[in-house]
Amino acid sequence: MKISKTRIEKYQRTLNLLKSAEQLFALYPADAARLTEFENKLNEAVSAYSNSLIPASVYQKQLRDQRELLRTDAVNLIERGLAVAGELNDVLMLETLRTYSRQSKRAATYELLQITELVCKSLTDHQSAADALGLTASYIAAVRNKLQSFSNQQEQKTRLYAGRKVDRAKLNVLLHELHVMLLLYIDPAVTMHTQQQGDFYAQWKNLRAVVRHRKKAASTSQLSNVIGTVTDAATGKAVAGALITVVEQQGVATSDADGMYLIEGLLPGWITIGCMATGYAVPVNQRYEIHENEELEVDIELQSSSASAA
Numbered sequence: 001m002k003i004s005k006t007r008i009e010k011y012q013r014t015l016n017l018l019k020s021a022e023q024l025f026a027l028y029p030a031d032a033a034r035l036t037e038f039e040n041k042l043n044e045a046v047s048a049y050s051n052s053l054i055p056a057s058v059y060q061k062q063l064r065d066q067r068e069l070l071r072t073d074a075v076n077l078i079e080r081g082l083a084v085a086g087e088l089n090d091v092l093m094l095e096t097l098r099t100y101s102r103q104s105k106r107a108a109t110y111e112l113l114q115i116t117e118l119v120c121k122s123l124t125d126h127q128s129a130a131d132a133l134g135l136t137a138s139y140i141a142a143v144r145n146k147l148q149s150f151s152n153q154q155e156q157k158t159r160l161y162a163g164r165k166v167d168r169a170k171l172n173v174l175l176h177e178l179h180v181m182l183l184l185y186i187d188p189a190v191t192m193h194t195q196q197q198g199d200f201y202a203q204w205k206n207l208r209a210v211v212r213h214r215k216k217a218a219s220t221s222q223l224s225n226v227i228g229t230v231t232d233a234a235t236g237k238a239v240a241g242a243l244i245t246v247v248e249q250q251g252v253a254t255s256d257a258d259g260m261y262l263i264e265g266l267l268p269g270w271i272t273i274g275c276m277a278t279g280y281a282v283p284v285n286q287r288y289e290i291h292e293n294e295e296l297e298v299d300i301e302l303q304s305s306s307a308s309a310a
Helices: 002-020 022-026 029-050 054-089 091-104 110-125 127-132 139-193 200-206 211-215 307-310
Strands: 224-232 242-245 251-254 260-266 271-277 288-291 296-298 300-302
Touching: 002 022, 002 029, 002 139, 002 200, 022 029, 022 211, 029 139, 029 288, 091 110, 110 127, 110 139, 110 296, 127 260, 127 288, 127 296, 139 200, 139 260, 224 242, 224 271, 224 288, 242 288, 260 307, 271 300
Parallel strands: 224 296, 224 300
Antiparallel strands: 224 260, 242 251, 242 271, 271 288
16 A cells, blocks of 8 residues: 555645646636546545555454454353253253354354354243353343344444455556546646746656656657556465566556555556565566556466475
8 A cells, every 4th residue: 555655645746736826727627627626536545545544454353353252252151051951951952052062162253143142042942940040031131232232343344344445446446547637638738838837837847757757768658557466376365565567667566455556657568577475486477568548457376485396
């Protein structure tokens, strides 16, 4: 996400400069509309970036911690339920609860919720015997309330995590759209005002220098991007911190926590894409042809060093 942050900060500086010369755009309604559209998209990108900052590990740890607390409660409830079954001399209930006891120690979240609810129901069906061992109706109701609360929290965390992934995908789209808007609409509009406001244009050229310097080789070419995801070939999991390079044009990017990367401002033609990541074998560089104003998607699968050695 460091690349996204850098691009957003640069686009914010770009917008501030454009707003300082807003009167120039007011002369042409179409240009003024483009400036407003650029500002709105940038605000969306800032919002999407903020929502996507929380690492996936935070959500996963919260859910895991909550599940283990639930597992402790479930095991305790089942153990006391076994005592109830023993008092009743109910062989079927005894065997059922023993099965639940074994399952609860390794059950995933959904199964653990189901097992705990079934134990609560079984104890409610024998409430008199349960009361004698301290498993009162109010206690069982409290356990059920805790189950419902946990289920609601899990659903909320799942939605937040899903929303985070959506925001990251949305952010990449918005940043690409902002990049295209600058190239196709705002750059030409600014160029029209070189004579009217020289200081403004000089500042603009300085802000846009990173994009402009690659145009010297082919001033008429529209630049392109390479975007993709780096994953582990064996597990399919995202590989963060991988270094992706476009050899011919010195383009460089690092994959984020979701394995996503973006290299922008590339000239059209044949390019060589390489990738390196700690703990993984270096794959053979691949050649691709990229066209003007294209967003080429290149997904990369890496083999772990240990798997390659074997």
